[in-house]
Amino acid sequence: MAKPVTIQNSSVVFGNHAQKKAAIELLDGELSPQEIRERTGATVAVRNVNLDIKEGELFVIVGLSGSGKSSLIRTLNLLNRPATGKTFVGDRNLLEMSKKELRRYRRNDVSMVFQNFALLTHRTVIRNVQYPLEIQGVSKKEYTERAEEAIRMVGLEGWEHYMPSQLSGGMRQRVGLARALTNDPEVLLMDEPYSALDPLIRREMQNELIKLEDEMDRTIIFITHDMNEAFRLGDRIALMKDAEMVQIGKPDEFFDNPASDYVRNFIADVDKTRILKVRSIMNKPAYIAKQGDRVKDTLEAVKKRELSFTYVTDENRKFLGYVTLDQLKRSRGKTIDRLINEDETVIYRNAFLREAWPKLKEAEYALPVVDGKGRLRGVLDYDVVVDALAD
Template structure:
């Protein structure tokens, strides 16, 4: 299960204990980080940060250099300790973990990917990936098996025996990702993982991350200073400025309701049609029915949802096709299976809107939006796309 993260009034201050204390007081008086620094000499790196990250969400934190992004993400595995406030993982405060619990949390529940890869240069790719399992004392056979699995997931099959120095930057970061995935973390922390890479490789890695995210239940916290990157991959985004959160929302919400001029400036260079994806705009599906339901249940649902057709799914919401009103008229067979029509108009949730629009062509109905596993995640109309792009 993916983790739920709750950040409550978190402040992190660097400096001497006395200066920290003074700074905390000044935070309460409403002074800014830079004012507090002038008065006390302490650095307020996070100031009263509060938000929740939902399980399975890909949550992005974006902000300029020095805005407090790394300080924040390092608090999620307690490499930085909150000066005040709290962080709860699935309802349990990190500050209340015993030493043993904290060790377990770091080994099993959470992993981190760093900007500069952080690979061990004298070890092979596979040995690097296995490292977290080795630290846990997992037997050699078992950890090799797991490492071979994840090396394939990140597209590095066949490179296991190479040394990191023999790999390109993009490939080295894939190793970094594999090493972070090897213990199946429920919370994955990524601190500017792609910032050192060329734009094209970077794009490719972003898309791969989205695909990977589709195939696992996992909460991801991703840090970047690039708004395009933030919007391209984030389900939701928090914009940090001078240690504080300026705005939190979905990419669409940022475009629709930028909180202030700073946000407007920040998103000015973002090209909507190149960042917004089906997942950002789709709506929840109400007219969905399980294939094992009866024709009567299908008709009732159509009436209740005022729909001309239903999306039919199997177990785990696997999308099977649609069934329309006409096909069910006068029918009362037990299973819907025989009435399902295969659907050729399908959108994947990581498709850009411009691409999705082409797939929809002239369909006036909702079009199914699927994830990588073929599960029905939502639906889209061409109106929704056009509105999103034009707003």
């Protein structure tokens, strides 16, 4: 079961005991981490961070090298012990766990995928994947089954008995992911897992993670320094700078409401077509006709709104097609039903703009946007997309 993760006023400080003590005194003051280091000799890697990560969320932490991302994520498996604050997974405060509880938490409830894969080079793929279960004393039958299932989930069937050195970078990272999934963790931590991969493989791995997130009931915290990756993957994103959070929000919110010039600059190079979804920029149709409507009424409605066509749905809002102004003017029939042009070209509201673009370029009319059940939810116009991408 996925669990929410709550980080309250958390700080991570590196240094000896006296240095840390002196630095902690200064956390609430005005000095920058740089100035605190000069004064005390301690490094403030994370400073008074608050995060509320929902259960099942794919939450991305992004920031430049040295901003404190790894230091923060490592507080969630206690590889780093925060100097201040509280850390909850579900309703358990990690900082109040006994040694025994902590050991159990680390083995059963949380897993981490690392940038450098961190595989055991002398073990085969399946023996790497089963390793966390093996050391827990799970029976051979069970760990084999669970390792095979995890290998299937990451698409590595057939490679079970190869050595890591015989695999490509992307495949090695799949092994790392499979290993992290075998203990069926409540919280999955991924620290720049794709940074070492080629762009194409990387895109493929991102798409698979989006799919896996749909299939799995798991809270995922994903770290990257690549803004495009952050926006593609993240349900929400937290931008970190100099040990602090600069902005936390959904992808569109960073564009619509950047918190500072720093944020504005950070997102300047983001390819919006890859990260903006259709639903975030579609409009409401100006008018929707229903199956069975009279020609006379429809013509009037279309004229009044100065439209050249209207969409038609059934009574459950399922999209059927469109009727043009010319057709309505020429028609001798009573209802519009025989005029409906059935058009297969629809756009899904959860598609990325890039996926919708080819259809949009060829379309003569603004395109209907539908949900998974085929219901008309909006309309997407070529000009609107061009505008959204321009600013």
